[in-house]
Amino acid sequence: MVSDRVIAIIGGTGDQGFGLALRWVKARENVIIGSRVRERAEAAVKRLKTILGDQYNVEGLENREAASKANIVVLTVPFNGLFDILKSVGGALRQECILIDVTVPLASTIGGKPTQTIIPWHGSVSKMIAEILPNVKVVSAFKEISAEALQDIQSPIESDTIVCSDDDDAKRVVIKLAEKIPNIRGIDGGGLENSRISEYLTAFLIGVNIRYGVKKAGIRITQLEYNDKV
Numbered sequence: 001m002v003s004d005r006v007i008a009i010i011g012g013t014g015d016q017g018f019g020l021a022l023r024w025v026k027a028r029e030n031v032i033i034g035s036r037v038r039e040r041a042e043a044a045v046k047r048l049k050t051i052l053g054d055q056y057n058v059e060g061l062e063n064r065e066a067a068s069k070a071n072i073v074v075l076t077v078p079f080n081g082l083f084d085i086l087k088s089v090g091g092a093l094r095q096e097c098i099l100i101d102v103t104v105p106l107a108s109t110i111g112g113k114p115t116q117t118i119i120p121w122h123g124s125v126s127k128m129i130a131e132i133l134p135n136v137k138v139v140s141a142f143k144e145i146s147a148e149a150l151q152d153i154q155s156p157i158e159s160d161t162i163v164c165s166d167d168d169d170a171k172r173v174v175i176k177l178a179e180k181i182p183n184i185r186g187i188d189g190g191g192l193e194n195s196r197i198s199e200y201l202t203a204f205l206i207g208v209n210i211r212y213g214v215k216k217a218g219i220r221i222t223q224l225e226y227n228d229k230v
């Protein structure tokens with residue numbers, strides 16, 4: 001069944017955003033791929049249709065326009081570009097929309113190591129965004145899921161994702177959205193202050209990938225009667 005909600009992926013031309021777009025378009029969600037340059041967004045749509053086929057509902061727009069049309073906006077830009085993006089799309093966001101923050105503040109974005117983070121004063125990037133944009137429902141998710149795994153659409157993903165928010169309804173929506181991607185479980189990670197765990201964990205998983213020579217290391221939380229409380 002085709003969903004009636006619209007998901008805009010800001011920075012959806014990049015590895016992580018394009019991977020999420022592939023998975024959600026395949027699951028029949030309505031997706032807009034956003035870019036700073038409309039032509040790049042349109043090129044990503046063309047690439048996506050080459051992979052999945054022409055029959056899907058996906059369009060490419062400049063980031064701000066994409067954000068203005070969506071009920072769910074997903075942030076997938078590098079940490080060092082985040083502030084410009086928040087300035088450019090912040091005012092276009094619909095009141096009360098859900099903003100899924102996938103940003104990991106890797107030290108490598110400012111010349112440091114990809115296995116370390118630069119955690120802001122607020123404790124996490126997601127918490128910081130919630131203070132900058134108080135009128136949207138910020139949810140932290142998909143930070144531990146690798147782009148390689150997302151783009152390998154023939155394979156289920158061997159990972160959970162920790163979903164944190166101070167808005168329980170928004171968190172529930174995102175947990176369900178995670179389940180649209182085969183084998184991912186969205187784990188209720190509590191309030192947004194716990195997003196710091198995901199951000200550290202992602203840098204740690206990058207180190208695991210390097211040490212073991214793999215690209216898709218993930219996490220599983222065991223012993224859960226899964227989602228009986230969601």
Ligand SMILES: NC(=O)c1ccc[n+]([C@@H]2O[C@H](COP(=O)([O-])OP(=O)(O)OC[C@H]3O[C@@H](n4cnc5c(N)ncnc54)[C@H](OP(=O)(O)O)[C@@H]3O)[C@@H](O)[C@H]2O)c1
Nearest residue numbers: 011013014015016035036076077078081103104143146147
């Ligand atoms: N890659 C992963 O495996 C992975 C996993 C988990 C989380 N994440 C997080 O997801 C986010 C995106 O990661 P990625 O690997 O997809 O990054 P990326 O490919 O380097 O960049 C994503 C997109 O962001 C836009 N962008 C690049 N630099 C920018 C800047 N300075 N200002 C504004 N927009 C800029 C570009 O789109 P346009 O040029 O089209 O505007 C680019 O295609 C990061 O915060 C990362 O930490 C990534």
